[in-house]
Amino acid sequence: MKNARTYQFASKPSIVSTAVAVGPLEKQSPFLPHFDLVYDDERFGQETNEKGHAYLIEETCKLAIMKGGFQTTDIDLFLAGDLVNQMTPTNFAARELATPFMGMFSACATSISTLITASFFLETNHMERILFGSASQHNAIERQFRYPIEYGAQKPPTGQWTVTGGGFGVLSHYQSDKPYVHSATIGQVVDCELKDPLDMGSAMAAAAFDTIQFHLSQNKGTSYDFVMTGDLGKTGSAILKELIRTSGVSSYFVDQYRDAGAEFYGNNDKLLSGASGAGCSATVYYGPIYAELLKKQWKKVLLVATGALLSPLSFQQGESIPCIAHAVELSMD
Amino acid sequence: MDAKTYQQTVDQLAPKRPVLKNCLTAFLTGGIICGIGQIISFMYMYFFPFTERTSSNPTVATMVFIAMVLTGLGIYKKIGQFGGAGSAVPVTGFGNAVVSAAIEHKSEGFILGVGGNIFKLAGSVIVYGVFSAFVVALIKTILVQVGVINW
Amino acid sequence: MKKLWFISCVLLLVGGCSERPQVTSYHVEDNQQELEKLEEFIADQEKISEGSAVFFDHELVVTIQVKPLSKFSKEKITKSFEKEVKSLFPDHKVFVSSDLKISWELKKIIEEQPEKDKVKKDLDKLQALSKEAT
Numbered sequence: 280m281k282n283a284r285t286y287q288f289a290s291k292p293s294i295v296s297t298a299v300a301v302g303p304l305e306k307q308s309p310f311l312p313h314f315d316l317v318y319d320d321e322r323f324g325q326e327t328n329e330k331g332h333a334y335l336i337e338e339t340c341k342l343a344i345m346k347g348g349f350q351t352t353d354i355d356l357f358l359a360g361d362l363v364n365q366m367t368p369t370n371f372a373a374r375e376l377a378t379p380f381m382g383m384f385s386a387c388a389t390s391i392s393t394l395i396t397a398s399f400f401l402e403t404n405h406m407e408r409i410l411f412g413s414a415s416q417h418n419a420i421e422r423q424f425r426y427p428i429e430y431g432a433q434k435p436p437t438g439q440w441t442v443t444g445g446g447f448g449v450l451s452h453y454q455s456d457k458p459y460v461h462s463a464t465i466g467q468v469v470d471c472e473l474k475d476p477l478d479m480g481s482a483m484a485a486a487a488f489d490t491i492q493f494h495l496s497q498n499k500g501t502s503y504d505f506v507m508t509g510d511l512g513k514t515g516s517a518i519l520k521e522l523i524r525t526s527g528v529s530s531y532f533v534d535q536y537r538d539a540g541a542e543f544y545g546n547n548d549k550l551l552s553g554a555s556g557a558g559c560s561a562t563v564y565y566g567p568i569y570a571e572l573l574k575k576q577w578k579k580v581l582l583v584a585t586g587a588l589l590s591p592l593s594f595q596q597g598e599s600i601p602c603i604a605h606a607v608e609l610s611m612d
Numbered sequence: 613m614d615a616k617t618y619q620q621t622v623d624q625l626a627p628k629r630p631v632l633k634n635c636l637t638a639f640l641t642g643g644i645i646c647g648i649g650q651i652i653s654f655m656y657m658y659f660f661p662f663t664e665r666t667s668s669n670p671t672v673a674t675m676v677f678i679a680m681v682l683t684g685l686g687i688y689k690k691i692g693q694f695g696g697a698g699s700a701v702p703v704t705g706f707g708n709a710v711v712s713a714a715i716e717h718k719s720e721g722f723i724l725g726v727g728g729n730i731f732k733l734a735g736s737v738i739v740y741g742v743f744s745a746f747v748v749a750l751i752k753t754i755l756v757q758v759g760v761i762n763w
Numbered sequence: 764m765k766k767l768w769f770i771s772c773v774l775l776l777v778g779g780c781s782e783r784p785q786v787t788s789y790h791v792e793d794n795q796q797e798l799e800k801l802e803e804f805i806a807d808q809e810k811i812s813e814g815s816a817v818f819f820d821h822e823l824v825v826t827i828q829v830k831p832l833s834k835f836s837k838e839k840i841t842k843s844f845e846k847e848v849k850s851l852f853p854d855h856k857v858f859v860s861s862d863l864k865i866s867w868e869l870k871k872i873i874e875e876q877p878e879k880d881k882v883k884k885d886l887d888k889l890q891a892l893s894k895e896a897t
Binding site for chain 2: 326327328329422426427428429430431432433434435436437471472473478481485514517518521522552
Binding site: 657658661662663664665666667669 | 862867892895896897
């Protein structure tokens with residue numbers, strides 16, 4: 280089927296509860312009032328960054344389950360991922376949660392790719408409640424992809440800051456008072472042969488454009504309160520705007536466009552181009568955006584999460600950065 | 613969308629590294645670090661029996677020690693973001709590279725973690741420092757043997 | 764405040780470029796002829812900003828400071844200087860150093876003007892220090 284990458288969910292799976300936890304630096308975020316847990320310790324009281332990362336995932340998941348009024352035993356499937364090698368933080372958190380579990384990796388787009396997959400599972404009516412989401416922890420991710428934390432390397436203005444935070448939610452069958460997944464577009468890998476790992480916003484903007492363009496072409500005439508990308512940052516979102524403007528996909532869209540990464544830390548120049556990481560889109564989408572949808576402030580939003588599918592090995596070997604973007608259309612009746 | 617036109621769009625819109633400003637801050641930072649080094653060197657000469665030649669060793673050790681403390685306190689990465697090459701090229705940058713790797717890998721234990729990774733960043737400095745010294749010495753030896761220059 | 768800056772800068776510049784090198788010296792046997800000969804010789808050097816010398820029992824210890832812009836060829840200047848001093852005083856055992864520390868120490872000796880035995884001890888110590896490699 281040619282257009283199978285966009286799908287409209289007939290059963291309208293609803294996000295019944297969410298929870299968001301962040302670290303100390305994220306206190307300066309304008310989204311702070313919507314974060315459920317704010318920790319003063321970036322390791323969350325654990326002895327290593329990776330253990331802290333796992334703890335963050337575990338606690339956020341438990342809170343999301345509790346806020347929905349469930350037990351961990353009510354969860355039929357746990358779908359999540361992070362950016363650390365072999366996703367050990369998520370795997371270890373899944374060990375503690377003891378639910379059926381599948382790990383997913385779409386880099387920073389994991390927040391949306393898990394939601395899309397969860398929606399498909401629910402569409403089969405076989406499952407009742409699925410826990411989904413993603414997280415990142417600054418220190419654990421930076422050491423994985425870049426230099427040691429304390430190394431004094433100069434970052435260019437296109438550099439981004441990995442968020443310490445996680446956003447998780449429980450997806451269940453349709454409930455009229457909760458936001459539901461209207462439709463989704465699965466991204467395809469786009470590679471524009473950019474190679475700078477300190478300018479991933481520029482690389483990911485092409486993937487975001489591809490997915491948004493396709494989704495809009497399949498949903499002609501739909502009006503959105505806004506379209507929001509995950510972590511393109513100030514650089515990437517400027518490029519995406521330009522791509523939209525020159526291609527003429529929807530002139531309407533440009534005014535209604537936001538980027539979670541660019542907004543995440545307010546207008547702090549010290550954090551350069553803005554926030555990034557699997558926790559960036561997850562905390563914003565399942566924190567403030569979800570809350571505003573619940574309050575019916577907005578009715579229809581298109582959430583696009585972008586991911587740079589690189590590894591430290593691949594860019595050292597001179598490979599370009601392939602990128603992906605997944606989109607979900609959330610609605611509120 | 614082909615890669616070339618996309619690259620052009622990126623080049624237009626992505627903010628550039630402010631090269632001139634970076635050069636100035638690097639000059640300033642590097643100058644201040646070297647100035648501090650000179651003061652320490654004078655101190656070793658004035659208060660201890662070190663000559664101009666022999667004072668360089670304790671001075672380097674002291675500078676690396678200061679860089680180590682600043683790295684541990686999280687100050688050196690801020691200096692690095694401001695000063696760029698100015699803080700990376702002096703010996704303090706070498707100290708920072710070693711110590712930051714050591715701190716980072718302490719969680720994997722002292723043998724496989726700290727020991728195995730401490731020269732992760734600084735290793736290439738050592739390898740190519742030794743190698744280029746060897747090449748230069750080789751060239752000079754040949755030139756002296758041929759009779760072009762003297763020792 | 765600005766004026767003060769300007770004046771101090773000018774003073775520094777002028778001070779840094781003062782033409783003739785300053786010479787301090789001390790002769791244990793008090794031979795004025797030898798002293799003057801050496802002082803004049805040092806004063807005529809173009810690339811040297813400072814010189815100190817101590818004569819002692821057919822031994823001559825000289826330290827010099829090379830002008831900042833000539834520091835790149837410091838070793839060469841020191842060597843040729845040493846050669847010339849040796850030819851000026853063929854019956855002396857000449858020791859020349861351009862090291863700052865040695866220069867400071869020699870100036871201390873000149874200031875103190877100690878007796879024979881102490882001078883010998885001090886000068887030996889000085890030469891041993893300058894030979895240290897690490």
